[in-house]
Amino acid sequence: MMVTQKLVLVGGGHAHLSVLRALAKQRPAGIDVVLITTSKHQNYSGMLPGWVAGHYTQAQCRIDLAPLVQAAGVRLVLDQVIGMDAARRCVGLAHGPHIEYDVVSLDIGSETDTSWLETLGDKLLPVKPLDNFFASWPRILAAATAKKGFKLVVVGGGAAGVELALAAQQAFTHAGVDGSVDLVASESGLLPGHARGVQTRVQRFAERAGVTLHFARGVGSEAGVLLADGQLVQADQVIAATGARPAVWLALSKLGLDDRGYILVDKYHRSVSHPNVFAAGDVCARTDVAMSRSGVHAVHAGPVLAQNLLAALGGGAMRPYVPKRRSLYLLACGSRYAVASWGRWSAEGQWVWRWKDWIDRRFMQRFSVNPQPDTASLLEKTP
Ligand SMILES: Cc1cc2nc3c(=O)[nH]c(=O)nc-3n(C[C@H](O)[C@H](O)[C@H](O)COP(=O)(O)OP(=O)(O)OC[C@H]3O[C@@H](n4cnc5c(N)ncnc54)[C@H](O)[C@@H]3O)c2cc1C
Structure with a gap:
């Protein structure tokens, strides 16, 4: 009889959006997936200043997790994780019983x-x-x-x-x-x-x-x-909008943390202390490379994290996330004007704002479309 393994995703952050998308496209059998997150919407911080400035509605700045979760065949638990015991392989919730896992992935951002x-x-x-x-x-x-x-x-x-x-x-x-x-x-x-x-x-x-x-x-x-x-x-x-800090409960999780309390991960975004724990986005600290805490890395690490979680559950090769040496930042300046920053290069103008607007809307659209599950691969992947 096939043994079902449990994957728990904590936080509906940017990297987990890609994990949900990957699961919707190709879901190996024998895996039970739970997403625990505080809200049924994932807000997109890149468009928040545009909302304050009056360029967007709130609905345009947030992703409804329900269609993604449904397409991925994932159980959604709307709650806040307030503790974790990596030795006992479980997470504790603010309003519900603790949840056990075989593999867990944390993408809870920073405070x-x-x-x-x-x-x-x-x-x-x-x-x-x-x-x-x-x-x-x-x-x-x-x-x-x-x-x-x-x-x-x-x-x-x-x-x-x-x-x-x-x-x-x-x-x-x-x-x-x-x-x-x-x-x-x-x-x-x-x-x-x-x-x-x-x-x-x-x-x-x-x-x-x-x-x-x-x-x-x-x-x-x-x-x-x-x-x-x-x-x-x-x-x-x-x-x-002062500096970031990690959630305090991580200090008691038994996970290997850096001196500021972020989860130490290797190039596969796997915890250096517990190989069945993964982390991406603001909550993690890479041991091999200095990486800024920005949405760019949370987004780009997502597809790699998806592959590595499935590899951890079903075997298969893991892939490293290699951050680009320079990232493009488009900084909105209130009116429909923006400044572009890429390494030592910079530019500004209304055209930069239109560029940012196009990238942001395209990002939102990618996760607003309901990805259909690929049933063929679901069957093929049965171990
Ligand atoms: C105003 C603003 C503008 C920004 N603009 C940019 C930009 O243009 N480019 C850029 O690269 N970066 C930008 N950033 C930084 C960017 O927002 C973060 O780096 C990014 O959101 C990190 O993504 P994440 O996936 O780690 O976490 P988040 O996007 O913060 O997602 C974390 C998720 O986990 C959930 N969660 C949190 N705690 C728990 C818990 N205990 N239990 C369950 N669920 C939990 C939250 O509800 C949330 O859904 C901006 C930040 C701000 C504030």
Whole structure:
């Protein structure tokens, strides 16, 4: 009699979208697959700033997991994993019984590190979880429209912070808000890790758009953000797009983690401590190569992860994920204008925004189409 093995996917993140797609196309028999994720939609962060700026509806920025899950023959559990025991091969849920696995894959992203800003209390809105951000932004815009001199402060000089500050400025202009947007980046300036040309272009654009820039570390206070140079940036609302941090429960999972708490994986995205555990996207740290935490890698590692999970369950060869030396980033600047960054090369214009818009829509369409299961290969793959 054939033994059924259980594959558990934790998180409906970008890499797992590819796993679902692969399972829908070619599903070996003898595998029971469960997806545990917090929402039936996967939000696409690449289009979030465009939604804030008013270019997209919320529906255009999220993928409905139901058709994908159905086509892949996967059981969907809408819950939050709050613990894991890699030695006992199980994950614990917030609202249900624990689930055991033969092989597990984690694609749960990262959290926004708000530790320096907590004193802000109700004024603080972290960009993640994105569901919460989507629910909160319309309220912020309404409050800004109702109050004269509304002060919005965005903290974080990386791509997310810059794009959100520029998008908010665009939304304020469009709604006729009498208010201001400040962006607090650290002393290392805007977009660390990008070429000087990119930083200059974005900074110039932000200044022209009317966003006030601060280059000093900030901590939260009841009145706003207190900068390292002593200046207080007053705020009615603060959006935190500060650095990423991993989920705290990973610390007790018994998995091999790096010194920041991310899951250590090899080139196959397999845990270095537990060969039946895989991880991709923001939650993992590669031991062999430095890889930035960005959607680009979560997306591109997806098909490789799919192949390797099936190899781990049914035998077959694993494939390494080889990150490209340079990734293309298209940074939205609020209005339908964007800056392109690729290694030392940069460019800007409305055409860059149209390019980004085309790539983003095409990505969404790829996962919105219901992939039909390939029944022939389902039968052929029976071990
Ligand atoms: C505003 C903004 C703009 C960005 N723009 C870009 C860009 O243009 N290009 C780029 O490359 N990167 C961009 N990024 C970074 C990008 O969003 C992340 O690197 C990417 O989302 C990581 O993908 P992931 O698959 O690891 O996780 P995520 O996309 O965060 O997905 C994680 C999934 O797991 C679920 N989940 C989380 N915790 C649990 C749990 N405990 N139990 C069950 N399910 C759970 C979540 O609900 C979610 O569905 C941007 C980020 C932000 C905030």
